[in-house]
Amino acid sequence: MSEPFAFRLLARDDGARRGEIATPHGPVATPAFMAVGTQATVKGLTPEAVRAGGADIVLANTYHLMLRPGAERIAALGGLHTFMNWPRAILTDSGGFQVMSLSELRKVEDKGVTFRSHVDGAMVELTPERAIEVQSLLGADIAMQLDECLKLPATPGELERAMRLSLAWAERSKRAFEGVPKGRALFGIVQGGDDASLRQASARALTAIGFDGYAIGGLAVGEPQAVMLRIIEEVAPVLPAGRPRYLMGVGTPEDLIAAVARGIDMFDCVLPTRNGRHGLAFTRFGPINLKNARHAEDPRPLDEASGCPAARDYSRAYLHHLVRVNEMLGAIVLSTVNLAYYQELMAGMRTAISGGTFADYCAAARAGWERGDIAAL
């Protein structure tokens, strides 16, 4: 199963791409959704359950793991795959996004970013080189360059400064990555906010440096979906067709379909697990809020036709009860159901792209969401 990183494009259907990524920890069918395992665990699920849900790859957060339990400790314990008992592929982010969103005190300089740990208050330095070192210690199959991710709206001057800084860090990341064991991959990150020319300049410069894959960062940070989709349309044509494209931190089922249509190959998002912990189920017929009292006496499962046993085996009334009394099993079942729905959606898109029926598949998925949930009689 262990192969050096590689990407094969298997089929195209209009803008959508069907592919396969080889990694040292097994293949990843694309378009792929990566469940988020922030602290070396996809919240509420055993690794077996994550895999049974259809996942080829999970994402782990460098920021959290470097603070606790520490990258050197995980390396001493055999690396992140062994540590979290997940034998398949892992992508790690660079830590930059969490530094910006979780640390109250931080200082961005050319050499890197210094921040106060939210765990113990210690000052920590994260440079492009240290971000690569940490991800290498974790043993990530796919590592991300350190970048600076701004919240939108931001001034044109700020957007350009952050994009240039991210480019400089991209070059240093690429050099630092030369010391990492062969077969693993490094992705660059396109920045530039909502400015098309900055975004395209970023994409061109990153392509000139040369990465194994390209991410679009700095989206899903509060902007309207239309802005996000416009930026994808402006950036995708500039990226090399033979490398995977990863839209970071996205999104809703509708976001996934719209982005795949525009040539995106990879996604990660906390929505399926976070919403699952808060009583919300994603289904073929749109979201269902199990907290709602209308489910209290409803004997129907969430979706009797789902491929996921958890969506078939429990009544809505039972899930309502579990959510209402705050039992762990509610979060477990709904996180399982949601990840399975996301994976079913990705698998459906992959099959449709191969068969040249992607537009039909998307129309059918949207028709289901629009039909919405039907209340019990």
Added chain:
Amino acid sequence: MSEPFAFRLLARDDGARRGEIATPHGPVATPAFMAVGTQATVKGLTPEAVRAGGADIVLANTYHLMLRPGAERIAALGGLHTFMNWPRAILTDSGGFQVMSLSELRKVEDKGVTFRSHVDGAMVELTPERAIEVQSLLGADIAMQLDECLKLPATPGELERAMRLSLAWAERSKRAFEGVPKGRALFGIVQGGDDASLRQASARALTAIGFDGYAIGGLAVGEPQAVMLRIIEEVAPVLPAGRPRYLMGVGTPEDLIAAVARGIDMFDCVLPTRNGRHGLAFTRFGPINLKNARHAEDPRPLDEASGCPAARDYSRAYLHHLVRVNEMLGAIVLSTVNLAYYQELMAGMRTAISGGTFADYCAAARAGWERGDIAAL
């Protein structure tokens, strides 16, 4: 699999008994440990995981379920087995113990107990007849009579009063149970605190009324283990040999072995799941507190020779990390490991009783606990 309730004694080894209970929802090998599913879920585990851990039967709490979501609602949804997706046997308690321990305001009278619900503050009446009705609506394979359980120490007068009241309620429970569908079972509960003559009088009177099984209640409420064992020794000979004996709310692994040696057939206890949620693992070599910093770099699993994958698949260092950062997976894995250890212990006792080697088995188990956990090198 559906059989009317029956108990067969298969083997004896000194005081220990090996048997099998038939129920409408499958057989229960005894001595049996019942995992506690207070709110219609064994905390943190899917029903599949509970069964995979070796459980034939679980316990559910009448008090909690009658308040939320309500017994009538569960009945309308097809009963508790369907509701919680657990196709095997269920025993429900009568609600009496939780009324005493959870309700700040309560009034015990001859007719029953009135209490203020901890959920919504409403005043609720629980009589022996209503306790049977609720358990019948839930569809319990084994129901328990309503009793009054005192905390120890208590005065002789109080103990006798509560014992006599529990006996009167036992008679009314028996009569009320005549209306319940055939095949299900009703157990009486021996009370009398730490007074041998009261306990024996209770056991004799209950036997005269005639129940499908007999529980010893009012223990594991703070008294020393020696007191509990002495009472079992005083009560067991008075109970009919052909009926199962259930020691309520017990206990530690050492308690289980000591009570089985004295003729107990059934147990329930929250320890494996509650301690699992608090970072404690039960193992062949005694309890292991995963919160302890000495595990932070320990790559060994909890028990590489365990029959439970969860005890073999995760390092102590990883479990320490999960517990420390308060991730759900820590509680899930440790609850799974603990229930599996309890079930392995019961299965080991059953095999030993059949083979006439119960004393050896207990000595070996105790030697393991005494050896204790060995620290990493």
